[in-house]
Amino acid sequence: xxxxxxxxxxxxxxxxxxxxxxxxxxxxxxxxxxxxxxxxxxxxxxxxxxxxxxxxxxxxxxxxxxxxxxxxxxxxxxxxxxxxxxxxxxxxxxxxxxxxxxxxxxxxxxxxxxxxxxxxxxxxxxxxxxxxxxxxxxxxxxxxxxxxxxxxxxxxxxxxxxxxxxxxxxxxxxxxxxxxxxxxxxxxxxxxxxxxxxxxxxxxxxxxxxxxxxxxxxxxxxxxxxxxxxxxxxxxxxxxxxxxxxxxxx
Amino acid sequence: xxxxxxxxxxxxxxxxxxxxxxxxxxxxxxxxxxxxxxxxxxxxxxxxxxxxxxxxxxxxxxxxxxxxxxxxxxxxxxxxxxxxxxxxxxxxxxxxxxxxxxxxxxxxxxxxxxxxxxxxxxxxxxxxxxxxxxxxxxxxxxxxxxxxxxxxxxxxxxxxxxxxxxxxxxxxxxxxxxxxxxxxxxxxxxxxxxxxxxxxxxxxxxxxxxxxxxxxxxxxxxxxxxxxxxxxxxxxxxxxxxxxxxxxxxxxxxxxxxxxxxxxxxxxxxxxxxxxxxxxxxxxxxxxxxxxxxxxxxxxxxxxxxxxxxxxxxxxxxxxxxxxxxxxxxxxxxxxxxxxxxxxxxxxxxxxxxxxxxxxxxxxxxxxxxxxxxxxxxxxxxxxxxxxxxxxxxxxxxxxxxxxxxxxxxxxxxxxxxxxxxxxxxxxxxxxxxxxxxxxxxxxxxxxxxxxxxxxxxxxxxxxxxxxxxxxxxxxxxxxxxxxxxxxxxxxxxxxxxxxxxxxxxxxxxxxxxxxxxxxxxxxxxxxxxxxxxxxxxxxxxxxxxxxxxxxxxxxxxxxxxxxxxxxxxxxxxxxxxxxxxxxxxxxxxxxxxxxxx
Ligand SMILES: Cc1cc2nc3c(=O)[nH]c(=O)nc-3n(C[C@H](O)[C@H](O)[C@H](O)COP(=O)(O)OP(=O)(O)OC[C@H]3O[C@@H](n4cnc5c(N)ncnc54)[C@H](O)[C@@H]3O)c2cc1C
Ligand code: SF4
Ligand code: SF4
Ligand code: FES
Numbered sequence: 001x002x003x004x005x006x007x008x009x010x011x012x013x014x015x016x017x018x019x020x021x022x023x024x025x026x027x028x029x030x031x032x033x034x035x036x037x038x039x040x041x042x043x044x045x046x047x048x049x050x051x052x053x054x055x056x057x058x059x060x061x062x063x064x065x066x067x068x069x070x071x072x073x074x075x076x077x078x079x080x081x082x083x084x085x086x087x088x089x090x091x092x093x094x095x096x097x098x099x100x101x102x103x104x105x106x107x108x109x110x111x112x113x114x115x116x117x118x119x120x121x122x123x124x125x126x127x128x129x130x131x132x133x134x135x136x137x138x139x140x141x142x143x144x145x146x147x148x149x150x151x152x153x154x155x156x157x158x159x160x161x162x163x164x165x166x167x168x169x170x171x172x173x174x175x176x177x178x179x180x181x182x183x184x185x186x187x188x189x190x191x192x193x194x195x196x197x198x199x200x201x202x203x204x205x206x207x208x209x210x211x212x213x214x215x216x217x218x219x220x221x222x223x224x225x226x227x228x229x230x231x232x233x234x235x236x237x238x239x240x241x242x243x244x245x246x247x248x249x250x
Numbered sequence: 251x252x253x254x255x256x257x258x259x260x261x262x263x264x265x266x267x268x269x270x271x272x273x274x275x276x277x278x279x280x281x282x283x284x285x286x287x288x289x290x291x292x293x294x295x296x297x298x299x300x301x302x303x304x305x306x307x308x309x310x311x312x313x314x315x316x317x318x319x320x321x322x323x324x325x326x327x328x329x330x331x332x333x334x335x336x337x338x339x340x341x342x343x344x345x346x347x348x349x350x351x352x353x354x355x356x357x358x359x360x361x362x363x364x365x366x367x368x369x370x371x372x373x374x375x376x377x378x379x380x381x382x383x384x385x386x387x388x389x390x391x392x393x394x395x396x397x398x399x400x401x402x403x404x405x406x407x408x409x410x411x412x413x414x415x416x417x418x419x420x421x422x423x424x425x426x427x428x429x430x431x432x433x434x435x436x437x438x439x440x441x442x443x444x445x446x447x448x449x450x451x452x453x454x455x456x457x458x459x460x461x462x463x464x465x466x467x468x469x470x471x472x473x474x475x476x477x478x479x480x481x482x483x484x485x486x487x488x489x490x491x492x493x494x495x496x497x498x499x500x501x502x503x504x505x506x507x508x509x510x511x512x513x514x515x516x517x518x519x520x521x522x523x524x525x526x527x528x529x530x531x532x533x534x535x536x537x538x539x540x541x542x543x544x545x546x547x548x549x550x551x552x553x554x555x556x557x558x559x560x561x562x563x564x565x566x567x568x569x570x571x572x573x574x575x576x577x578x579x580x581x582x583x584x585x586x587x588x589x590x591x592x593x594x595x596x597x598x599x600x601x602x603x604x605x606x607x608x609x610x611x612x613x614x615x616x617x618x619x620x621x622x623x624x625x626x627x628x629x630x631x632x633x634x635x636x637x638x639x640x641x642x643x644x645x646x647x648x649x650x651x652x653x654x655x656x657x658x659x660x661x662x663x664x665x666x667x668x669x670x671x672x673x674x675x676x677x678x679x680x681x682x683x684x685x686x687x688x689x690x691x692x693x694x695x696x697x698x699x700x701x702x703x704x705x706x707x708x709x710x711x712x713x714x715x716x717x718x719x720x721x722x723x724x725x726x727x728x729x730x731x732x733x734x735x736x737x738x739x740x741x742x743x744x745x746x747x748x749x750x751x752x753x754x755x756x757x758x759x760x761x762x763x764x765x766x767x768x769x770x771x772x773x774x775x776x777x778x779x780x781x782x783x784x785x786x787x788x789x790x791x792x793x794x795x796x797x798x799x800x801x802x803x804x805x806x807x808x809x810x811x812x813x814x815x816x817x818x819x820x821x822x823x824x825x826x827x828x829x830x831x832x833x834x835x836x837x838x839x840x841x842x843x844x845x846x847x848x
Contacts (some may be wrong), residue, residue, distance in 0.1 A: 013766065029493020031608070041719035045770030046763025050291070052459040055499050055604055057388065058294045074607055097430050098767040108292065108407075116400040117355035128352055129364035135357045139382065142357060142389060146293050182355065 001028045005035055005077065008087035011047070013098045019087060032072040032088060033061055036100070048099035056213060059147030063100045064089045069149040069211045091152040104148050110168045113197070114175055119184040130183045141178035141222060143214045144171060150208035150218060156201050168197035170208035174222035180229075199226060254699060255428075258438045259285045259404075260684040261677070262424055264411050264466065265445030267295035268387075268666060269649025271394035272347075272673025273443045273680070278403050280681035285437065286398065287406045287426065289461050293395050296447050296459060296650075297669065300387025301502035301600065303369055303379025304351075304670070305663030306344035310365040312376035312547070317341040319375055322844050324664060326528075327373040327558045328628075328657020329799045330814060331479070334837040335635035336655040340664070340671050347670035348380050356393040358382055370507040373558040373661040375532075376547070384502050384600045390666060409435060411465065412775055413702045414442060414473040414645070417692035421473070421644030425694075425702045429772060432765025434703055440691045441680040443638075444470060444631060444647040445673065449483075449787075452780045453624035453734070454726040457489055457500040463776040464783030466651035470631040471782060471827070475640040477820040478653040480629035480783075481790035482800040484660055485735045487512075487562035489623025491580035496608045498623040501583065501601060503662045505618075506555045508597050509544060510585035512566070513617070514574035520581075521554035524565035529557055560659045560799050563622040567735055570621065580621035586614055622735055626665065628656045628800055629790070632819065637679035638672055644683060644692070648676035658799025709774040710765075714758030718774040721755055725780060728752075733788050738804045742792040749785050753825075756781060785827045786820040793818050793829050 005026040008019045022043060024035045033051055040047045049072075052058040056074040065075050065088050072088070080086055094102035123129055150170040156163050168176075176197060179185050204227075206219045216222075261277040263270045266288035277284045288295060307320040320341035325332050348366065352358065358380050359367040368377045382389040398405070411426035415436070423438040446466030450458025467477055488501040506512075514520045525533045533554050534540035540553035555562065566581050576582055585594055591614035595602050598613070605611040611618060630653030631640050638646045649669045656664065709718070732745035756777050761770040796810035797803050816831045 027494060029609070030495045034495045040769060041717075041723075045717065045719065045761055046768040048767035048769060052290055052294045052296075052461065053299045054459070054496070055299070056607065057385070057600065058298050058459075060290065060294050076607070101430075101767050103430075104291070111396075111399055114396075114400075117396070119353055119355070122353075127349070127365055130357075130360055131364050132360040135360060138357050142382070142392065143385065144392075145298075145388065179355075182357070185355075 002026065003082055005082075006085040007035060007039065008085055009036070009039070009047070009099070010089035011044075011099050012096065014096055017096065019089070026077055030077050032065055032070070032075040032077065032086065035077070036072065036088070048097070048101040050101055057145060059145035062091055062147045062149050062152070064091060069152050071147060071149070071213050074213060091148065093152040093158045094148070106164060107146070107148055107151055107169070107171065110172050113168065114172065114179070115187055117179065117182070118186045120186050128184055134183045137181045137221070138178045140216055141174040143216055144174065145214060146171065147213060149211045149213065153207045153211045155205065155207065163198070163201060166198040167201050170202075170218045170223065172197055173199055173202070173226060174216065174218055177222040177226050180226065199223065199230065202227075254434045254436050254703070256436050256438070257285065259283050260439060261285075261441045261443065261680045262287060262437045262439040263443045263445055264424065264469075265295065265447060265649070265651070266292055266395075266405065267297035267445060267447055267649060268390055268394060268669030269651075269673035269676075270295070270443070270445030271391070271398050272670050273445055273648055273677035274403050275394065275398055275401065276674045276677025277443070277681040278401050280678060282441075282681035282684055285404045285406060285439075287409050287411055287424070287437070289408065289410050289429070291407050292405055293391055295391065296461065297387045297391045297666070299459075299500070300390070300666055301384040301500065302371055302504045302507070303381030303386045303663050304344070304348055304390065304666040305371070305374060305378050305661065306348045306380055306667055307341065307376075307378060308345050308348065308366060308368060308380065310361050311368050315376040315378060318844055320344070320378065321841070323374050324661060325657070325845070327661040328659050329809065330657065331798065331817070331834070332657030333635050333654035333835060334841060335835065336672070338841065339635060339675070340655060340668055343671045344667040347667065347674065351390065351393050351670070354393050354397045356389050358389070369504060370556065371503055371662040372506070372556040372562070374663065379663040381504075384504050384598050386666065406435070410772065410775070411469065412706055414469050415694040415698060416473050416642065417694065419474065419643060420692040421642060422692040422694045425699060427706060430767055432768070434706070436694065436699060438694060439684070440687050441644050441646065441684040443676045443680050444645070444651050445649045445676075446651045448627045448650040449780070449783045450624045450627070452725055452729045452784045454730040455489065455498040455622075456624040457486060457498055458624065463780050465776065465779045466647065467630060467786070468779035468782045470640055470642070470645065470647060471786070471820065471822045473642050473645060474822070475642045475645060476632040477629060477786055478632040478817050479658070479790075480627070480653075480786040480820055481794050481818060482628035482658045483624060483787060484559060484626040484628060484800045485563045485622040486625035487559055487566050487622055488583055488620040489625075490609065491576070491619050491621045492578040492609060499604070499608070500623065500625065501618060501620050502598070503559075505583060505585055505598060505601060508585065509588045510555070510583050511553070511588065512555055512562070513582045513584055514569045515576060516574060520569050520574070521557070521562065521565055524561065524568070525554050525557070526561060529561070533557065558659055558661060563735060564802060566620075566622055576619040578619050580619040582617040583620045584617040586616055591615070626650065626660055628658060628660055629653050629787070636675065638676035639679060639683075646676040646680045648672040658801060706775060709759050709761045709771055712758060712760045714760045716755050716759040718759050718761060718770055718777060721752065721759060721777060722773060722780070725752060725777070725784060729784055729787070733784070733791060736802050736804055737791055739792060739795075742788055745788045746785065746792065749781060749788060753781055782827065789827050789829050790818040790820060793831070
């Protein structure tokens, strides 16, 4: 049942690095992360790789497998031909720390720019009443496991380091969208996304949606509606004013 | 010591799961200068994996639910070994903490009236778990994380604390390293809150991640603190069993809460054969009654699949032993034949995804194969129930690392609520303590720091022959085999002996490579903690000569009322663990009265 897998792993640090070939034992049902762990335990004790849940829930184990951004714990070896060499490399958009681990602090910095959630007052009985239909739109975005695969894929920053300061990236566009759609929140974030988050730089290629392991429709359900509203609002301030006043009363 | 990076805070929280984040938010709100330190990136702690929900008697679906009922369920689930005061505070405060999460932006699933929906779980009399599909932990950690970021609390990600600093029996701070660079760090702080989670990585089949090496437990013991209830390890009845690489990954109890049933290879719903005297009065004795319960809880009793976890795990173990297991050594968990595909996908989206992606099983069409997996440690740092203060001044513990709350067995959903309630309490009292000291703060000694640095670097210079990964595997095999779900005195003695040998071996561990992001080195250091915790579990298990909750002794198969009055305590002596017993705190009469009605 077991077989010898040809694995090509990028090893190195910020200064230099290269792909190294390994032959690792693989078993039926295994995922890429399993063979990386076996490699660590038997041939490369200091191989750097992030992981936590091994079940696609924490978003730690992101890397590029044959050049495709993937969660390595959810990438099954059975998706590849047994004779094929599988190559794994660190996320390209972020600076390498060591081996498969990159410096993703860009994302944590962008998180700090999102303004605080500001709920309306509670109902008189001390609760908040919200209907399931109304929370579901926001819930879709809250499925995000912060794997940064969409951030890694988006060409606005993948190929243009200079855009990073002005561009929050798809993960944060859906965060702004989520707050905007939150039945309790009172902030108006459309200005913010346009001004600070740089949604204008997005040209709706949908590459982010394609790589999202949670299947979040980042572009269709998040970015496009936000863009439309930003446009609306720029066009006619009264529309925005109206929507702000009436939104709570709906 | 020029190459140690220095920081000074009032309160340092070790851990960024639900407990650590709650504690830090509260300490910060109390005005303390607060830092969070965690081994992984922010938002990746174990809490993110929790699926089922947060137990709180909101009474949104069952107005008859209240803290007294929740308290009673919790104590009975823990076979009365819980610290009554913790169980009381937990049941009383959980609803407010859940509502607070909502105020901070959490979007829970709703009832028809627009309130927070609640789901059924094992051992809870009423549907009580606030949830978001089967990704409740993600919602919780993200809400707390976003709150902490908005408050501007300093977070030191991917830093591991290896030692606590103590001056004259009082906490002076914590010492550790940055995983990214290997750089050493020293936090000077008079109050430290341990929120490091559990110990499951000492077992082979576990739902726990690499982080669960019992660091907080070990740090507390080394600083002179005590551990309580360490013999009680929860084996969750339903982990995945196939394929081998996913063995142990959790299958949420919500599958059963939402209608799933357990069957053996003969197709029998075997749980009806395992209803113990203790739970007879409240458990259905026919399939018809059990099935009616989902619709009409007032006139029917609960299905036996929803007995507390220890009962279900033992039953599965017994079925497999008797040769009635599934092809890969588990039993069948079937929801496909009982609920519509739509319902399953809606209620259990991440389970659907997990089985589809990892095991090629469509849970809307076929049964899952499941078996017990090491999931949670009831034992932990002995703390004061109100303040979460340990026996060492300035040291606090909250969440899974703290002991007492869950007694001998934890009910599902009671952990997430525990994190919120006691995380916040630890934050309040740690901030208060730090403020009360004024300028009189204990200081770390430079000599001590130099020693810590040497210890941490030892695996690089050691001329040993031990590989950290190999030793870790041996430890996991040992704990799984000899200190697992069913135990005997003979095997436990053997285990402590073998653990002594491993303590010798760990000194000879050497690692390759440098200090920068080196998992082999990290593991080499974590192994010391795992060994100390494993020794605590094995010795406490040997001491307790009865079976209760998460501790089953083949040689003492029943519960013993005398042991029911005692806690087992672990403390450090001569580099090893010393065991003693101490009587349980006495429950006040008005709470005792809650157990008289059926
Ligand atoms: C798959 C799964 C599903 C679960 N489902 C539920 C559920 O539905 N309901 C429920 O109530 N419970 C559930 N539980 C249990 C519950 O999730 C955990 O008990 C709980 O999340 C633990 O939280 P915590 O805050 O104590 O620790 P964690 O969330 O594990 O956080 C520990 C933190 O400590 C840090 N840390 C550890 N050691 C160090 C160190 N040496 N230095 C620095 N930082 C350190 C880690 O990096 C991490 O940030 C589940 C558990 C699992 C594994
Ligand atoms: S749709 Fe926009 S955000 Fe998404 S990848 Fe394309 S440019 Fe980037
Ligand atoms: S939106 Fe999807 S791809 Fe992007 S970080 Fe979240 S889970 Fe990952
Ligand atoms: S390890 Fe958590 S998503 Fe892969």
